[in-house]
Amino acid sequence: MFGPLIVKPSKAKGDKTGSWRVKLKPKFLQKNCIACKMCVLICPEGCIQGEDKNTYISNYEYCKGCGLCAQVCPKADIVMIEEGAEGEKK
Amino acid sequence: MESEPLFKPGHTACAGCGQALAARLVIDAAGSNTIVVNNTGCLEVFSTTYPESAWNVPWIHSLFENAAAVASGVEAALIYLGKKDTTNVIAQAGDGGTADIGLQALSGMWERGHDILYVCYDNEAYENTGIQRSGLTPYGANTTTTPPGAKSIGNICYKKPMPEIANAHGIPYVATASCGFPQDVQRKVKKAISIKGPKYIQIHVPCPLGWRHETELTYQIARLAVETGLYPLIEYENGKLAAVRKIAQPKPVEEYLKAQGRFKHLLNNPEQIKQIQEIADNNIQKYNLKG
Amino acid sequence: MKEFLEGSRAVAEIIKLCKPGVISAYPITPQTHIVEELAHMVADGELNAQFVNVESEHSAASVVLGAVATGVRAFTATSSQGLLYMAEVLFNISGLRLPLVMTCANRAISAPINIWNDQQDSVSLRDAGWIQLYAENIQEAADLHLVGYRLSEDKSIMLPVMVCMDGFILTHGMETVDIPQQEEVDKFLPPYKPLYKLDPAQPLTFGLLADPDYYLETRFAIQETFKDVLKMLPKINEEFKNHFGRDYKDGLVEEYFTRDAEKVIVAMGSVCGTIKEVVDAQRAKGKKAGLLKIISYRPFPYAKVYDALKDVPRVAVLDKAVSPGAYAPLAIEVKATFSGKKKAPKVVSSFVAGLGGRDITPESVKEIFSKLTQKEVSLEFIDLKPELLKEEYGE
Numbered sequence: 001m002f003g004p005l006i007v008k009p010s011k012a013k014g015d016k017t018g019s020w021r022v023k024l025k026p027k028f029l030q031k032n033c034i035a036c037k038m039c040v041l042i043c044p045e046g047c048i049q050g051e052d053k054n055t056y057i058s059n060y061e062y063c064k065g066c067g068l069c070a071q072v073c074p075k076a077d078i079v080m081i082e083e084g085a086e087g088e089k090k
Numbered sequence: 091m092e093s094e095p096l097f098k099p100g101h102t103a104c105a106g107c108g109q110a111l112a113a114r115l116v117i118d119a120a121g122s123n124t125i126v127v128n129n130t131g132c133l134e135v136f137s138t139t140y141p142e143s144a145w146n147v148p149w150i151h152s153l154f155e156n157a158a159a160v161a162s163g164v165e166a167a168l169i170y171l172g173k174k175d176t177t178n179v180i181a182q183a184g185d186g187g188t189a190d191i192g193l194q195a196l197s198g199m200w201e202r203g204h205d206i207l208y209v210c211y212d213n214e215a216y217e218n219t220g221i222q223r224s225g226l227t228p229y230g231a232n233t234t235t236t237p238p239g240a241k242s243i244g245n246i247c248y249k250k251p252m253p254e255i256a257n258a259h260g261i262p263y264v265a266t267a268s269c270g271f272p273q274d275v276q277r278k279v280k281k282a283i284s285i286k287g288p289k290y291i292q293i294h295v296p297c298p299l300g301w302r303h304e305t306e307l308t309y310q311i312a313r314l315a316v317e318t319g320l321y322p323l324i325e326y327e328n329g330k331l332a333a334v335r336k337i338a339q340p341k342p343v344e345e346y347l348k349a350q351g352r353f354k355h356l357l358n359n360p361e362q363i364k365q366i367q368e369i370a371d372n373n374i375q376k377y378n379l380k381g
Numbered sequence: 382m383k384e385f386l387e388g389s390r391a392v393a394e395i396i397k398l399c400k401p402g403v404i405s406a407y408p409i410t411p412q413t414h415i416v417e418e419l420a421h422m423v424a425d426g427e428l429n430a431q432f433v434n435v436e437s438e439h440s441a442a443s444v445v446l447g448a449v450a451t452g453v454r455a456f457t458a459t460s461s462q463g464l465l466y467m468a469e470v471l472f473n474i475s476g477l478r479l480p481l482v483m484t485c486a487n488r489a490i491s492a493p494i495n496i497w498n499d500q501q502d503s504v505s506l507r508d509a510g511w512i513q514l515y516a517e518n519i520q521e522a523a524d525l526h527l528v529g530y531r532l533s534e535d536k537s538i539m540l541p542v543m544v545c546m547d548g549f550i551l552t553h554g555m556e557t558v559d560i561p562q563q564e565e566v567d568k569f570l571p572p573y574k575p576l577y578k579l580d581p582a583q584p585l586t587f588g589l590l591a592d593p594d595y596y597l598e599t600r601f602a603i604q605e606t607f608k609d610v611l612k613m614l615p616k617i618n619e620e621f622k623n624h625f626g627r628d629y630k631d632g633l634v635e636e637y638f639t640r641d642a643e644k645v646i647v648a649m650g651s652v653c654g655t656i657k658e659v660v661d662a663q664r665a666k667g668k669k670a671g672l673l674k675i676i677s678y679r680p681f682p683y684a685k686v687y688d689a690l691k692d693v694p695r696v697a698v699l700d701k702a703v704s705p706g707a708y709a710p711l712a713i714e715v716k717a718t719f720s721g722k723k724k725a726p727k728v729v730s731s732f733v734a735g736l737g738g739r740d741i742t743p744e745s746v747k748e749i750f751s752k753l754t755q756k757e758v759s760l761e762f763i764d765l766k767p768e769l770l771k772e773e774y775g776e
Contacts, residue, residue: 001605002478003601003603004589004595004598005599006577007141007142007143007586009145009146010094012142014100044110044114045099045103045110046098046114059099062100064106068106068111068305068308071307071309125451127447138590143589146584148580148586149579149585149586150588152443153473156440160446162405162435162440162444163403163433163444166403167402167403167453170429171402194436194440201436
């Protein structure tokens with residue numbers, strides 16, 4: 001008999017840590033992006049994805065709203081806005 | 091169609107966690123042919139709470155002080171199976187699990203010459219148990235076991251020189267890194283993995299909770315530590331200082347200190363700031379960082 | 382093949398036949414010869430294994446944990462202080478449900494520091510989730526390692542096994558031992574096929590944090606699996622007999638003239654050899670004495686003990702360990718066997734002897750038999766020297 005023991009990571013969905021955001025979320029303006037990928041690199045969640053210029057965006061199901069992507073973007077193309085500012089649902 | 095990341099989002103690290111950032115950088119650089127041995131600490135807890143796991147590589151929790159020893163066993167088994175050449179082994183731990191309780195196992199692993207990359211995530215205290223001081227807590231820091239008070243200025247000890255200790259073991263590659271320089275972290279990990287034998291990389295990772303700073307400042311504060319000379323980025327290869335990150339204009343330590351609540355108590359104490367400035371100045375001189 | 386061997390060498394020979402891929406240990410008397418013999422075998426190419434000379438027992442246990450987790454059979458050995466030092470790793474190994482065999486060369490625990498034999502070390506770790514098997518002689522010690530790997534690696538068990546052999550007495554004593562042939566061992570013990578392992582081809586996460594919603598079931602599962610061990614040991618010993626000719630019956634206990642006995646001593650380990658001699662002498666005089674040898678201390682074979690002793694009027698339990706402030710460890714298991722049962726011995730007396738390596742002679746055993754009267758002894762130390770004791774501290 002075995003109890004809770006080993007996890008197949010492919011089966012693990014992860015917590016929806018997007019629900020942690022209280023105040024701010026990153027808005028990806030997708031205007032002046034040069035696809036430097038600093039945002040992808042710096043996100044502690046690893047939840048930012050994109051391919052070409054102006055396609056980068058975070059996965060809001062996991063984004064905790066820490067603000068690091070906005071801080072590192074060399075083109076200030078990411079801004080922190082208030083959660084729910086654009087009438088968006090979380 | 092993106093493949094699943096090796097370190098998945100959905101873990102429960104604090105927002106802005108430097109260690110989460112660095113852990114992802116490390117495993118992405120190492121690649122999927124990697125077995126990870128992880129000690130007890132924030133990283134282990136927030137990335138593997140049953141039934142969730144953030145790791146798309148084989149991963150095992152070692153206990154607190156023995157990541158290096160369990161990794162030695164993994165490496166020995168891989169050699170026996172004839173698979174060591176195609177499989178990386180990473181042992182990783184926090185600063186406490188490395189410099190304090192983990193030093194014995196780590197020293198043994200280095201001395202025996204196992205082909206393992208050891209990564210120390212240095213957030214300069216036992217953050218997971220509530221911000222207690224460790225052997226890598228810097229001079230003057232406020233921790234719950236070195237609080238400033240009427241009779242104390244905070245931590246009065248200096249960081250244990252782990253890179254020098256590693257180097258003294260005669261291992262082929264030792265490096266310090268910082269999550270404020272993420273590409274550098276990955277370059278160093280890739281380089282380490284290409285070298286056979288024991289490797290040590292110590293990554294400076296700010297902890298917004300323990301260091302008392304806003305979550306979005308993790309990157310900047312990490313960079314300030316380097317730019318003041320307080321956290322030199324260096325590489326030792328085969329015992330010799332091979333490369334350093336030069337600092338064109340070293341910033342005064344006060345800029346670094348005032349960005350964090352854990353040094354707040356020192357800000358009106360010029361004597362102590364001078365002490366800390368000396369640490370930075372000594373580093374700059376010792377490693378010839380100016381340039 | 383029969384050879385006159387030192388106990389440690391016999392263990393090393395059997396381990397060699399089990400073909401572990403990783404061996405890691407830290408020296409501590411009296412385990413040292415086992416590991417030294419293995420080192421020679423590896424150095425001479427007789428045994429293909431990675432031999433990892435670690436800097437502590439905690440790391441030795443950690444290395445074998447890592448090796449087994451990676452899918453390779455492993456071995457370590459220790460005693461006393463070393464066993465205690467690696468204690469948290471032992472809990473980790475059983476909690477992770479990893480198979481392993483470890484020799485514990487039983488030795489007393491400091492303070493005072495003492496390198497001679499008693500069973501305090503392994504008995505103190507009876508809660509670690511390891512199967513514990515105790516050897517009476519060197520042949521048994523060797524055989525238990527082979528049985529141990531077979532049992533441990535069974536996919537329904539996946540629990541580590543500690544083979545306990547009395548330090549010096551069995552590790553440094555010499556006996557004629559039958560060491561089996563490799564082909565026969567290979568038929569009895571196939572290569573280790575892991576149920577789960579660390580492998581980049583199939584990433585798995587081992588050793589997660591289990592909060593209060595999950596932890597309880599892991600412990601329940603281990604408790605239930607120990608019941609399976611009680612059923613599996615007799616099966617494995619039956620197979621062992623068919624392969625190697627030695628019959629350990631159920632592999633849980635050995636009944637030595639207990640069936641019609643009026644007085645039985647219950648004991649574990651090498652002292653059983655001495656007790657058997659005294660039983661033989663008593664029987665020759667017409668006295669109905671007997672010995673119940675406990676082989677499996679964990680899981681404790683309550684049903685077998687009950688069956689063997691339920692009709693025996695007087696039982697003495699000989700402990701080579703203490704649980705200060707409470708009944709002796711083996712005695713309490715024997716007492717618990719009869720709790721709430723219809724039949725029970727009239728007397729279960731508890732005797733502690735042999736601590737710190739003090740010899741248990743045939744005279745000591747006779748003394749136990751003679752002290753086994755209708756008055757139950759709750760705990761008595763045999764061969765105590767009162768002249769060494771003072772009520773108050775002083776020069």
